[in-house]
Amino acid sequence: MFVVMNVGATEAEVLGVKSQILGEGMTPFDHLGPAGVVIAVVGELGSRKSELAARLATLPGVDRVTPISRPFKLVSREFHPEDSVIQVLDAVIGDGSLTMMAGPCSVESRDQLFETADAVAAAGATILRGGAFKPRTSPYAFQGLGVEALRYLAEARERTGLPVITEVMEPSQVDIVAEYADILQIGTRNMQNYSLLRDVGRVARPVMLKRGYGATVEEWLMAAEYIVSSGNPNVILCERGIRTFETYTRNTMDLAAVPLLHHLTHLPVIVDPSHATGKRWLVKPLAVGGIAVGADGVMVEVHPDPDQALSDAEQQLTPDQFRDLMATLVPVHELARGLHGDPLVAAAAMGIGGGGLSKH
Ligand code: PEP
Ligand code: MN
Secondary structure, eight states: OEEEEOTTOOHHHHHHHHHHHHHTTOEEEEEEETTEEEEEEESOOGGGHHHHHHHHHTSTTEEEEEOOOSSOOTTBTTTOOSOOOEEETTEEESSSSOEEEEEOSBOOOHHHHHHHHHHHHHHTOSEEEOBSSOOOSSTTSOOOOTHHHHHHHHHHHHHHOOOEEEEOOSGGGHHHHHHHOSEEEEOGGGTTOHHHHHHHTTSSSOEEEEOOTTOOHHHHHHHHHHHHHTTOOOEEEEEOOBOOSOOSSSSBOOTTHHHHHHHHBSSOEEEOHHHHHOOHHHHHHHHHHHHHTTOSEEEEEBOSSGGGOSSOTTTOBOHHHHHHHHHHHHHHHHHHHHHTOOHHHHHHHTTOOTTOOOOO
């Protein structure tokens, strides 16, 4: 449930409500939205729910107490009607601009990373990607350069000015990855690794949570809820394809998930057509599709010589192909912004009004 405070509620009244909630062993999360302060009551309420709701409703400064109908709370649009906007260095994600995350699947060497970083930065990428710790299906495949790659990524950030994103695979790596990277990526295989989700919830770095390849949208949002309820509100969702019976593509990119997520949650949504399709020539059409249905950005793999890549050789783009992709996506993104309409009208049509600023 969440407690909606009166528009003119004082700080002392907000604190009074929060201390009541804490006194019940629950955690209060407050959000200052366009219609004032809303406080979510998070925790295992059990049978005390209606009694506590009635008590909170009588406190000074409280307008009303409302149940949250979805199992996910803090990531829901009900609690937080306007879009979350995440800023990392000069990159802004979720504000209606086009986020382009690009770089190699794996950091293979300093030269390979720098060559790719220079090329994608010049072509208009806003964030540099590169795997340091690689989750490989085979234990005999290249596992990544680890901390050495993290150092190269930090140097590439200095060189290009682009923030860097890289995957963290286990709780013991969280601190070191957070020391070097600007955004932590949780890979598909770890979407339901709850101890890892809690740990990245405690660091001051945005997290990009990739969809588990066998996860429903609700399971994915519950995973995001783990991170946000652990204290980190800066979560980005990434649709990277799910496993179906189809074998011509590596995965099946769930485009419907993009507008669905914008309906259910305030978190930004990125699409990854590289891992979704597994095929270089399918990356561009699916990137276009993702932006057309309203994604906030795209993550793609780029390598100076894809055929020689140590991982995911078949799906990485050449720098030229990335330039071509950018040239195609910029106007598609402009068109999509128009298509997804006026933010306030869209929010009202979804019944999540309250003067929200949602663009979807
Ligand atoms: C990646 O982006 O490097 C990666 C391994 O992706 P996924 O977790 O989606 O397979
Ligand atoms: Mn890859």
